[in-house]
Amino acid sequence: MTEFNRQLLEFLTASTTPFHACAEMAARLDAAGFTRLEEQEDWSITPGRYYVLRNDSSLIAFVRGTEDPTTDGIRMVGAHTDSPCLRLKPNPDTVVHGYLKLGVEVYGGVLLNPWYDRDLSLAGRVTFRDADGSVTSALIDFKRPVAVIPSLAIHLDRGVNDSKSINSQRDIPPVVLQGDSSANASDLIKQQLAAEHPEHAGAELLAWELSFYDCNPPAMTGLNEDFIASARLDNLLSCFIGLKALLEAGDTHSTLLVCNDHEEVGSNSASGAAGPFLGSILSRVVTDPSAHDRTIARSLLISADNAHGIHPNFADRHDGNHGPLLNAGPVIKVNANQRYASNSETAGYFANLCKSRDVPCQTFVTRTDMACGSTIGPITATEIGAPTLDVGVPQFAMHSIRELAGARDPENLARVFDAFYADATLLGR
Numbered sequence: 283m284t285e286f287n288r289q290l291l292e293f294l295t296a297s298t299t300p301f302h303a304c305a306e307m308a309a310r311l312d313a314a315g316f317t318r319l320e321e322q323e324d325w326s327i328t329p330g331r332y333y334v335l336r337n338d339s340s341l342i343a344f345v346r347g348t349e350d351p352t353t354d355g356i357r358m359v360g361a362h363t364d365s366p367c368l369r370l371k372p373n374p375d376t377v378v379h380g381y382l383k384l385g386v387e388v389y390g391g392v393l394l395n396p397w398y399d400r401d402l403s404l405a406g407r408v409t410f411r412d413a414d415g416s417v418t419s420a421l422i423d424f425k426r427p428v429a430v431i432p433s434l435a436i437h438l439d440r441g442v443n444d445s446k447s448i449n450s451q452r453d454i455p456p457v458v459l460q461g462d463s464s465a466n467a468s469d470l471i472k473q474q475l476a477a478e479h480p481e482h483a484g485a486e487l488l489a490w491e492l493s494f495y496d497c498n499p500p501a502m503t504g505l506n507e508d509f510i511a512s513a514r515l516d517n518l519l520s521c522f523i524g525l526k527a528l529l530e531a532g533d534t535h536s537t538l539l540v541c542n543d544h545e546e547v548g549s550n551s552a553s554g555a556a557g558p559f560l561g562s563i564l565s566r567v568v569t570d571p572s573a574h575d576r577t578i579a580r581s582l583l584i585s586a587d588n589a590h591g592i593h594p595n596f597a598d599r600h601d602g603n604h605g606p607l608l609n610a611g612p613v614i615k616v617n618a619n620q621r622y623a624s625n626s627e628t629a630g631y632f633a634n635l636c637k638s639r640d641v642p643c644q645t646f647v648t649r650t651d652m653a654c655g656s657t658i659g660p661i662t663a664t665e666i667g668a669p670t671l672d673v674g675v676p677q678f679a680m681h682s683i684r685e686l687a688g689a690r691d692p693e694n695l696a697r698v699f700d701a702f703y704a705d706a707t708l709l710g711r
Contacts, residue, residue: 283502283507284693286526286692286693286696287502287510287689287692287693289522289526290500290510290519290522290692291499291500291501291502291510291512293306293518293522294500294512294513294514294515294518294519294522295499295500297363297514297518297521298403298405298423298493298495298514299339299405299406299407299421299423299492299493299495300339300340300363300364300543301338301339301405301406301407301421301491302405302421302423303339303363303518303521303541304335304338304339304340304341304363304541305338305421307333307341307343307521307525307541308333308335308341310525310529311331311333311343311525311529314331314529315331316331316332316333316343317330317331317332317333318332318333318334318335319332319333319334320334321334321336321562325566327346327566327567328346329346329347329348329533330345330346331343331344331345331346331533332344332345332346334563336552336553336559337543337551337552337553338407338419338421339363339364339407339543339553340363340540340541340542340543340553340554340559341363341539341540341541342538342539342540342541342559342560342563343525343528343538343539344356344528344536344537344538344539344563344567345528345531345532345533345535345536345537345538346536346567347532347533347534347535347536347537348533348534349534349535349536351536351567351568351577351580351581352568352573352576352577352580353576353580354535354536354580354706355535355536355577355580355581355582355708356536356537356538356564356567356577356581357535357536357537357538357581357582357702357703357705357708358537358538358539358540358581358582358583358584358668359524359527359528359538359539359540359583359584359586359699359702360524360539360540360541360542360555360560360583360584360585360586360658360659360662361517361520361521361523361524361539361540361541361542361585361586361587361658362517362520362521362541362542362543362544362545362546362555362587362658363517363518363521363541363542363543364389364390364543364544364545364546364547365390365513365514365516365517365518365546365681366388366389366390366391366392366393366546366681367389367390367392367493367494367495368386368387368388368389368392368397368454368456368493368494369386369387369388369389369491369492369493369494370384370385370386370404370406370467370490370492370493370494371384371385371386371387372489372490373385374386374455374467375466375467376455377463380460380461380463381457381459381460382457382458382459382460382462382465382466383455383456383457383458384429384455384456384458384467385455386454386455386456386494388450388454389493389546389547390546390547390681391546391681392681393679393680393681393682393683394448394450394454395446395448396679396682396683396684397431397454397683398431398432398433399430399431399432399433400430400431400496400497400498400683401427401430401496401497401498402427402428402429402430402431402456402494402495402496402497403423403424403425403426403427403428403429403494403495403496403497404423404424404428404429404492404493404494404495405421405422405423405424405425405492405493405495406421406422406423406490406491406492406493407419407420407421407422407490407491407492408420408421408422408471408475408487408489408490408491408492409487409488409489409490410475410482410485410486410487410488411485411486411488412482412485413484413485417488418482420475420478420479420482422471422474422475422478422479422492423478424474426497427497428458428470429456429457429458429494430456430457431454431455431456431457432457456494458470468487471487471490471492472485472487475487495513495514496513496683496684498513498684499512500512500513502689503686504689507689508608508609508688508689508690509608509686509687509688509689510686510687510688510689510692511684511685511686512684512685513683513684513685514685515588515677515685515686515687516587516588516677516680516681516685517545517586517587517588519588519675519677519687519692520586520587520588520674520675521541522692523586523675523692523695523696523699524539524541524586524699525539525541526696526699527539527696527699527700527702527703528703530700531700531703531704532703532704535703535704535705535706536567537703540555540559540560540662542554542555542559542560542658545587545657545658549658549661555658555661555662555665556661556665558665560662560665560666561665561666564577564578564666578666578667578668579667579668580708581668581669581708582628582631582668582669582670582671582702582708582709583623583659583662583663583666583668583669583670583671584632584670584671584673584699584702585622585623585657585658585659585662585670585671585672585673586673586674586695587615587657587658587659587672587674588674588675588676588677588680588685588687589606589613589615589646589673589674589675589676589677590606590646590648590676590677590680591605591606591607591608591676591677591678591688592605592606592607592676593678599649599652600649601647601648601649601650603647604645604646604647604648605646606644606645606646606676607644607676608676608677608678608686608687608688608691609688609689609690609691610642610644610676610688610691611636611641611642611643611644611691611694612636612641612643612644612673612674612675612691612694612695612698613643613644613645613646613673613674613675613676614629614632614633614643614644614645614646614671614672614673615645615646615647615657615659615672615673615674616629616645616646616647617647617648617654619654620660621654621655621656621657621660622654622656622657622659622660622671622672623657623659623660623662623663623670623671623672624659624670624671624672624673625669625671627669627709628669628670628671628709629645629671631671631708631709632671632673632698635698635701635702635705636698638701639697639698639700639701641694641695641697641698642694644676646674646676657672659671659672660672669709673695675687675688675691675692675695676688676691
């Protein structure tokens with residue numbers, strides 16, 4: 283295991299929800315000397331290092347370089363903090379034959395079958411009223427197995443290996459305990475809040491945004507440790523790569539990392555890519571409208587989101603000429619219908635950047651007879667107007683509770699981002 287991958291696994295372990303991912307990134311930015319800005323306060327941006335949080339689940343970090351961004355542009359990398367999962371409902375309690383089950387909503391395009399028979403924990407943000415009447419929020423994480431969704435035995439469902447249809451209302455509420463008729467989710471959450479934040483013991487819970495997650499930690503896997511197996515690789519892997527590159531960026535050029543929440547559900551929120559977060563921050567970094575527009579025209583955004591690696595058991599699901607291999611380099615994602623934002627100029631720029639760092643590069647185009655997913659790339663390009671492309675690390679099992687990526691690809695993409703953040707030309711403009 284390289285030092286890069288060791289740090290990546292630590293980041294994945296700590297980042298059990300978008301809230302925890304942003305808290306982990308903020309801690310690393312603080313340690314590197316970045317200044318936290320609050321949106322409700324007045325700013326005076328001079329050359330330096332800054333970051334902003336919105337909703338505790340989206341983050342923008344940037345270096346205001348010594349070069350004038352009006353003539354030098356801003357080098358931007360975009361990713362997202364959220365992953366498909368099961369979210370706890372506001373009134374989740376159901377008792378059946380003495381078992382307490384908790385109702386959940388499906389968040390995003392979850393591959394549901396792998397959630398069965400896993401050791402599940404619970405984490406996220408809770409909002410509460412303290413004894414003094416103040417309303418505040420805090421993050422909690424049980425960090426241990428507290429729930430399971432047990433499979434039905436094959437003897438009771440003989441056709442399960444032929445087809446398995448899952449009713450998300452009926453079939454997936456996790457089981458959390460047995461025999462305590464007075465137990466409920468609210469009390470369990472309050473106990474956890476008091477354990478993690480003793481100063482809020484006795485608080486009255488008002489609301490929560492909590493997600494179940496797999497307790498199985500990230501791991502290097504394969505006979506030669508060729509792979510990384512983990513939950514939430516899509517897209518915390520890109521968040522980590524972008525953060526790592528930004529922390530190592532110099533102070534000459536203006537560089538930026540945006541990690542949005544809510545990509546998996548369409549990005550339509552105040553903290554999502556379709557919202558005003560990035561545009562608002564850019565307008566406060568370059569305040570003059572004309573200078574702002576000239577800056578955007580000279581900038582470039584790389585949207586980083588994992589790509590579908592060609593699956594050795596299902597190779598026919600790919601276009602034969604565009605099936606990326608794990609550990610064969612980052613992938614440029616192309617779609618004629620603008621589901622990805624890459625064009626010939628931005629794709630060519632990235633391919634040349636890879637070549638400058640001796641990093642192999644691949645291209646992904648979906649089969650013409652299959653629908654294509656999308657990313658924050660086209661959404662962000664529409665919102666701010668900067669030249670944009672979509673890239674990513676290839677992976678298997680996208681949107682499963684446990685995904686698989688190549689062990690060498692993340693560090694290779696980080697090397698390309700290092701070159702991007704240091705590049706003085708940006709598309710020759």
